[in-house]
Amino acid sequence: MTILSSLENTQSLDATHSRTEVRQRFLDSISAEINIAMADGSRLAVLLVDLQDFTEINREIGYDSANELLLNVQNLLSTTIKRASLIGRLGDNLFGLIIPELKSTALIQIAMGKIRERLHEPVKIDGKKISLKCHFGLALFPEMMLDGGGLLLKAETALLASKRNPGELATDTTVQCSKKHEDWTIEKHLKEALDTNDLEFHYQPKIDIAKRKPTGIEALVRWNSEELGNVFPDEFIPIAEKSSLINAITALGIKTALRQKSDLDKLFEPLSMSINISSSDIYDKHLLDKLNSAIGIWGIDPQQLTLEITEGVIVGNAKLAIQQLELLRGQGIKISIDDFGTGFSSLSYFKTLPADELKIDKSFILNMHESSDDMFLVEHIISLAHKFNLQVVAEGVENAKTLSLLESMGCDIAQGYHFSRPLPKDQLVDWLTKFDTANYWN
Ligand code: G
Ligand code: G
Ligand code: MN
Numbered sequence: 001m002t003i004l005s006s007l008e009n010t011q012s013l014d015a016t017h018s019r020t021e022v023r024q025r026f027l028d029s030i031s032a033e034i035n036i037a038m039a040d041g042s043r044l045a046v047l048l049v050d051l052q053d054f055t056e057i058n059r060e061i062g063y064d065s066a067n068e069l070l071l072n073v074q075n076l077l078s079t080t081i082k083r084a085s086l087i088g089r090l091g092d093n094l095f096g097l098i099i100p101e102l103k104s105t106a107l108i109q110i111a112m113g114k115i116r117e118r119l120h121e122p123v124k125i126d127g128k129k130i131s132l133k134c135h136f137g138l139a140l141f142p143e144m145m146l147d148g149g150g151l152l153l154k155a156e157t158a159l160l161a162s163k164r165n166p167g168e169l170a171t172d173t174t175v176q177c178s179k180k181h182e183d184w185t186i187e188k189h190l191k192e193a194l195d196t197n198d199l200e201f202h203y204q205p206k207i208d209i210a211k212r213k214p215t216g217i218e219a220l221v222r223w224n225s226e227e228l229g230n231v232f233p234d235e236f237i238p239i240a241e242k243s244s245l246i247n248a249i250t251a252l253g254i255k256t257a258l259r260q261k262s263d264l265d266k267l268f269e270p271l272s273m274s275i276n277i278s279s280s281d282i283y284d285k286h287l288l289d290k291l292n293s294a295i296g297i298w299g300i301d302p303q304q305l306t307l308e309i310t311e312g313v314i315v316g317n318a319k320l321a322i323q324q325l326e327l328l329r330g331q332g333i334k335i336s337i338d339d340f341g342t343g344f345s346s347l348s349y350f351k352t353l354p355a356d357e358l359k360i361d362k363s364f365i366l367n368m369h370e371s372s373d374d375m376f377l378v379e380h381i382i383s384l385a386h387k388f389n390l391q392v393v394a395e396g397v398e399n400a401k402t403l404s405l406l407e408s409m410g411c412d413i414a415q416g417y418h419f420s421r422p423l424p425k426d427q428l429v430d431w432l433t434k435f436d437t438a439n440y441w442n
Pocket of ligand 1: 278
């Protein structure tokens with residue numbers, strides 16, 4: 001931890017260096033801390049504390065006493081925010097703090113409250129009771145600017161705003177958050193998670209509506225990161241898709257899901273396994289090898305393996321994508337069109353996409369029981385899909401009413417919280433063991 005300025009050397013900095021020099025060194029330190037934060041994926045804060053009406057206090061108690069008071073304030077700051085790597089006096093009555101490895105902004109809020117309170121406690125100087133007030137300006141990395149100068153400027157802007165408008169948030173929230181660093185952080189931790197096996201797969205049942213029993217499951221990746229907490233696939237899959245990480249996730253998914261299927265097949269009637277794959281997987285020339293290798297190892301019938309792709313897949317290079325899909329189908333592997341209706345859906349996809357299954361996006365299903373528009377759409381998608389020999393899955397089935405509507409429309413498969421959320425494998429075994437039609441149809 002860099003300590004550029006303790007109580008004493010701030011004083012000497014102050015005495016021997018010009019303000020611009022202090023500011024420059026403060027800036028340099030912010031930049032250095034940003035580099036560290038980028039390297040280890042941490043956050044940092046720049047906090048400005050500005051004492052109110054200090055000119056008057058100066059006049060009242062005299063220069064020397066005021067200086068003593070400032071030293072006390074600096075002491076207070078350093079003891080309240082022990083984690084600060086640097087405290088600098090940036091102006092006569094302006095202090096700047098750099099707080100690295102920030103875990104939560106709530107901690108800063110608490111610290112600001114404490115500082116405000118303690119400054120407010122009257123101290124006796126030269127027989128005079130002095131109580132201080134302050135304004136704060138806070139800027140956070142990586143939420144705000146990416147360079148030191150920008151971050152300091154944001155803190156100053158925030159300070160100005162809180163001076164003009166007491167009670168205003170001390171943070172300048174007008175800046176568009178920069179997601180760049182967060183993406184970068186996620187990518188870094190994701191890489192580690194892959195190395196250390198921290199990615200898990202949960203499985204959500206797919207229920208055959210006519211047979212009224214589960215006939216398949218969908219593998220969905222889950223990541224509970226030690227550093228970042230639960231990160232949802234919606235958040236990290238798009239990031240993984242920008243690099244080769246997605247191929248590693250897919251490879252892991254294939255291995256894990258097929259091994260899991262082989263275990264389940266020993267306990268239950270074979271369930272088909274669905275795996276989500278991204279568009280870049282389609283262009284991965286090793287995809288088929290990876291699939292075949294896992295199919296061989298776990299003795300899986302390729303007919304019981306479904307790859308879920310989104311319509312977006314064929315937007316890139318339709319011809320190549322279609323060739324690849326044909327190749328996969330040639331092996332007996334099924335292709336499912338996921339999230340149907342959300343993307344560039346065009347009815348012509350029914351003709352061009354080599355597929356076996358169509359999953360109607362949950363946005364149409366969730367409110368279907370109370371929306372005649374959704375009902376109309378779903379009904380027509382089902383009948384059209386059937387004309388092209390596609391099995392239809394409705395995802396996001398959350399209640400019995402929706403299930404019975406889908407049944408009356410001839411929908412083939414239902415998936416959703418009405419039956420089960422995606423479950424870790426042990427809980428899935430439990431769920432499958434206890435499955436009873438009567439619980440879901442009334
Ligand atoms: O699992 P939900 O619960 O949050 O999934 C969100 C999105 O993430 C879904 O659109 C799903 O297709 C995608 N997703 C989940 N698991 C995987 C996976 O293993 N690979 C890929 N490519 N996408 C996945
Ligand atoms: O791969 P896909 O985009 O189909 O991912 C399915 C997503 O939908 C997962 O995030 C899963 O957790 C979620 N999901 C599954 N069933 C339901 C449901 O009944 N309701 C809601 N809101 N989400 C669901
Ligand atoms: Mn899916």
